[in-house]
Structure formats: structure tokens, C-alpha cells
Amino acid sequence: MTSRIAVLPGDGIGPEIVEQAVRVLRALDLDLELTEAPVGGAAYAAKGHPLPEDTLALARQSDAVLFGAVGDWKYDHLERALRPEQAVLGLRKALGLFANLRPAILYPELANASSLKPEVVAGLDILIVRELTGDIYFGQPRGVRTLEDGPFAGDRQGYDTMHYAETEVRRIAHVAFQAAARRQGRLCSVDKANVLETSQFWRDIMIDVAREYPQVELSHMYVDNAAMQLVRAPKAFDVVVTGNLFGDILSDEAAMLTGSIGMLPSASLNASRQGLYEPSHGSAPDIAGQNIANPLATILSAAMMLRYSLNAAPAADRIEAAVQAVLAQGLRTADIHENGTTRVSTSEMGDAVLKAL
Amino acid sequence: MTSRIAVLPGDGIGPEIVEQAVRVLRALDLDLELTEAPVGGAAYAAKGHPLPEDTLALARQSDAVLFGAVGDWKYDHLERALRPEQAVLGLRKALGLFANLRPAILYPELANASSLKPEVVAGLDILIVRELTGDIYFGQPRGVRTLEDGPFAGDRQGYDTMHYAETEVRRIAHVAFQAAARRQGRLCSVDKANVLETSQFWRDIMIDVAREYPQVELSHMYVDNAAMQLVRAPKAFDVVVTGNLFGDILSDEAAMLTGSIGMLPSASLNASRQGLYEPSHGSAPDIAGQNIANPLATILSAAMMLRYSLNAAPAADRIEAAVQAVLAQGLRTADIHENGTTRVSTSEMGDAVLKAL
Numbered sequence A, B: 001m002t003s004r005i006a007v008l009p010g011d012g013i014g015p016e017i018v019e020q021a022v023r024v025l026r027a028l029d030l031d032l033e034l035t036e037a038p039v040g041g042a043a044y045a046a047k048g049h050p051l052p053e054d055t056l057a058l059a060r061q062s063d064a065v066l067f068g069a070v071g072d073w074k075y076d077h078l079e080r081a082l083r084p085e086q087a088v089l090g091l092r093k094a095l096g097l098f099a100n101l102r103p104a105i106l107y108p109e110l111a112n113a114s115s116l117k118p119e120v121v122a123g124l125d126i127l128i129v130r131e132l133t134g135d136i137y138f139g140q141p142r143g144v145r146t147l148e149d150g151p152f153a154g155d156r157q158g159y160d161t162m163h164y165a166e167t168e169v170r171r172i173a174h175v176a177f178q179a180a181a182r183r184q185g186r187l188c189s190v191d192k193a194n195v196l197e198t199s200q201f202w203r204d205i206m207i208d209v210a211r212e213y214p215q216v217e218l219s220h221m222y223v224d225n226a227a228m229q230l231v232r233a234p235k236a237f238d239v240v241v242t243g244n245l246f247g248d249i250l251s252d253e254a255a256m257l258t259g260s261i262g263m264l265p266s267a268s269l270n271a272s273r274q275g276l277y278e279p280s281h282g283s284a285p286d287i288a289g290q291n292i293a294n295p296l297a298t299i300l301s302a303a304m305m306l307r308y309s310l311n312a313a314p315a316a317d318r319i320e321a322a323v324q325a326v327l328a329q330g331l332r333t334a335d336i337h338e339n340g341t342t343r344v345s346t347s348e349m350g351d352a353v354l355k356a357l
């Protein structure tokens, strides 16, 4: 059966890194139908909206979305609803992509790239499971209002609503426990239960779901402490599960511990295993079009896509092995280049992965 | 005129570290009236509440509060309203302590303690200005309800409200701009304006207040990016200003970059410069009563108290110089001890600071 993939390159370096991932996918001898569509600032420029209806329709009909990156200074002046990031939020919400999987892995060959001491990060392999469609991201009511009473009566006030329904917490809990069961069996749930009702609610449900996974050891950590422990002793974590807002912060912090965010893929899945796959880094408009960006995070995102949405784990394994091989060969794009390794361009890195397949 | 100081030792290592700070204060030849009262778990044990009325009344009548730390596993089973941390939240709210100043400084002598590479953190000197009485910490409505409609109708839902009134943002902005003006003149405001109404509101007001401080350069950063940049290049920051929730996370992350959180003081001020001063670290119940905890963060908090609430900057300078001196002498408590330095106890560290005064 043909697998349909929506290819959304987006802005900045998006097109050039996605191009390499598409070359890799085409080389695999799988029955894939790839269809490209505009998204983000590029879509706003072409069609007046960062997530045009045709693009959204294509994504809905596809088994998976291969996404580049969105955002460019050019669009900073737009009102929020038209800014490139809204495409990301819109796709997550429309497709119900509630489970974001963000591995933070430090490849041994790249240990020097980290700002942390090698002994602190060597061998790092954390999986952050971030809930992606709930929390304060989409919570209503939200807005700006004028206060009628209280200590700031007469003042304008900006406000948002954080919330989680039981179903939302349960389903991300199951994703996280299952991931932990396949790994080292340790799950750390991060919240702020000493302050937030939403967090206490979240924690109680995590504890309840844990009874179905006796093989997984569940622990709880406040988000401020988690932000510290990631810096102090990141290797102590196996799988981390947390809400949308805390997950946004902690997954980026964890990614940066590796010093090579250009290597880190991500997956965002819904209940029917439809998914959006994108590199963890951004659109880097400052280096766009120069053929120097690192395509490996996008290529590894394509591998995650094969594994999670297209049921093609062997092909995913092949891609991951090929990436390992090019690193072992000493090939490096500018972001991870160091003395003694060979600096290659975006397309040369793509060539090398193809050859290693 | 006599300055009145409420001394609230609290739980865990609180009493022993506060004791050393009190010795230092008494040695200064200032007109201080120090009155001790229970807080946190100790107060719950003695009086049934983590913030007894007498303790709160004392704090209100004082010019400043010297606070140890609260929290102990012993109290984990209590309902949230009786847990030790509620004392912290209660004092902040009752005294209107909206401005939390959290320096993250790496003393050259302690550079090895960091999990980051020395070249990344040597000379680190960041000031995080965290708003402390608004945001989602105290926002109403909050609770658990049953959903009547929507995709999760029938579900229970935990919820909280994030909000900031204009007055709240303006007053913390002024504190931050003034701090930046006295330092390197660079202020980074951290928010999540691409997602949150509260954040866009916050950002607009920061931009407005900036016009009163032409000598300060204001920049904006999303919280996820800030969590990354703190790991990647922390020395790029001078002063950071942010809301209560993001400040909770980022100030702890920044503190841990130094690897020596036992050295970091904090101040929480209200509009009349009344303040609560406490170490940035917690109550560490596992090492309580062993005379091994590091009293320097508390001693440096006492110095901040003299500077900000008691208008006694010269005395603050003396304490800070004395702490520098004991570090230069090679004296270290267990948490910062390394080969080639002299390991001392809590009280011996207090002795050394007194001698160096």
C-alpha cells in the first residue's frame, strides 16, 4: 500500500534540509507518494496565510508530514494569527498531534560540541515526551481585559488559561509509560504540583496510570528542579513526561545540552499514529540558501517517520545506521565541525548519507 | 534607628545556616533587633500551620526577613495548604514581595564545580529579576471541575489562570531596568509572546517602559530559547526579567550553571523596600543537623538584606569581602570541596567569615 507523505519545507533553511531528507526517502525503495506544499512565512507570502487550506487538507489526507522549519525576521511585524509559528500550532491542533517525542542524544563523535563537560554528557540519551495539544497553549478564556475590581481595578490585564482534562493526561501518560518500558524503565513526570492545580491533577493521574505499568519506575519532579537536574546530571534521566509549556522549555534545554541540536529529530503523533516529523532546530534564516545547514536532524526525522507512522522500522534502522556511518567517516557540516574532521555542505552531507545507505 | 529583622530558620539545614548568618550580622556593630519565629514544617509541627499568625505579624512589622529554607519529606503527606512551601507563598503575597532578585555568579575559585566547561561559565555574572506575586501562582479561577461540553465532556479537568495586570508588569520592569542601568546596561525580557496573551501584554509594556531608560538596551527572548541560551552561552546575559513561572524555572537553571548553588543568595522586595532574604538552595533535609551545610548563601543573603532593606551598603560590602576572603583562603564546605582545598564545617565556615570581617 502506498504511504502518502506531505512534504512541507517552510522557511529559512527548511527547503534545503528537507530536500536532502526527501532524497534519502526516495532512495529506500518503499512505496511512498510525496507531495509538497507551502507552509509558514513562505505560505503567507504565496497565499496570505501561514497554513493555507490546501496545505492543511493535504496534511490531513497524508499518513505523515515531513516538516522543515518556519519563521523569518521578515514576518515579525505581522499580527500573531498570521505569523509563521501559527502553522505549527494549527497543524498540531487540527491533526490532534498530542504526543511529541523529543530525543536528546549525544553522539559520541560530537561530545566536544557540548558546552557541558564530556563526563557529564557523554552517552546522553534522554527521551522527552511532551504533551502537545493541551495546557496553556490552547486554553480558553484568554485575552486582554480591563479589571473591574481588586487591587488593580481599572488596569488592563493579559490572561491565559492552563488546563488538562483527564483523557488528555491519560493518553500522554500511556505513550510515556510505553516508551519507558521499551527503554530503561524509568519515567520522570515533571510538574509544578506544589503550586498549580493543573499539575496536582496531572500528578494524580500519572500515579493512577502507573499501576498498569509495574515494570516502569515512576518518579515526580518539580519543573524548577528538573531544569536544574538537566544541567547538573542529565544522564540520570531516561524518559521525561510533561505538559506542553514545561515540555517546550525542558525539551529545548535538553537538546542544547548536547551542543549539536542540528542532529536532533522529533515526532508529533496522534491517536492513529499519523505524525508530523521535524528537526528540533529552527529555520535559521541567517544561513538560509547557503547550502551549509545540517540536514541530519531532518533525515533522522524521516527515520522516525518510517518507524512510527509508516511501520517501516527496518528502513528507519538503515537511515540511522547511515547517519552513524557518515559521522564515523568524520564528515561534519559547519555547525558541528571541529579540527580533524571534514567539513561538508548540506548537499554533500545528503550525498554521503545516500552512499552509506 | 533600630532595624528590626525577623529571623525564620525553617526546616532541614535552615536553622544551622541561619545561625551563622545571625552571628555575622551581630558582629557588625549595627543597631539591629533580631527576633526569631517558626516557619514551614517546623511551624506546622509546633503550631499546626506552616505560617502561623504570630510569625506573619512579626514579618509584617519587621524591616526585613532573614529566611532559611522550608520543606522536609516528613510533610509530604499533608494537604497542599499545610505544606511547608505554603509559608513561602504566603509571605510573598502578604508582604507584596513582587521583585525577586536572583544573582547567578560563579566565583573564580569555584569554576571546577560547574558541570559546564570552564570557558563557558568562568566569570559568569547574571542577575535574574523574577516577578514574584503575580502570574499563574496566585491566579484565579483555579481548581478541578467537570467538563460540561467540548471534546472531553464528562471528564474532570484541572485548571489555573495565568495573568498580569499592567501595574504588575510596570513595577517589575522598573526594578529590572534600574538594575540593568547599574550593571552592563543590557536587559533581556523573557516571555512566550508567540503563544500567550499574557506574554504579548507583558512584552508591550516592557517596550513602553524601555523609553524611560534610553541607557539600557532591551531585548526579548522566548522562554524555550532562553532555556537553551543559558546552557549554550550564559555569559551573553546581563539582567534577565521574567514572570513568576518562567522565573522559577530559569533562575534555578541559571543557578545550577554555576555548580555552586550553596553560594547564591536571593532577595524578594516590595514597594517599600521591605524584603525577604534567603539562600537559593533548599532545605536539604538529608544533611540537616550534621554541621556540614554551606552557610555562605545565607550569609550573602544577609548582605543583600543590608544593602537593599537596611540601607547599610558598607556593611554589605564588608560581608561580601569576607566571603571572598575565606574562598581565597581555600576554605570549603563539603558541597564545594575539591582536592587542594580545606574542608570545613558549617560553623567553622561561620567562624572564618567572622574572622575575615
Ligand SMILES: CC(C)[C@H](C(=O)O)[C@@H](O)C(=O)O
Binding pocket: A085, A088, A089, A248, B194, B195, B224
Ligand atoms: C513555535 C512555537 C509555537 C513552538 C512551541 O512553543 O511549541 C516551538 O517553540 C516548538 O517547541 O515547537
Ligand SMILES: CC(C)[C@H](C(=O)O)[C@@H](O)C(=O)O
Binding pocket: A194, A195, A224, B085, B088, B089, B248
Ligand atoms: C517552593 C516553591 C513554591 C517556590 C516557587 O515555586 O516559587 C520555590 O521553587 C522558589 O523558587 O522559591
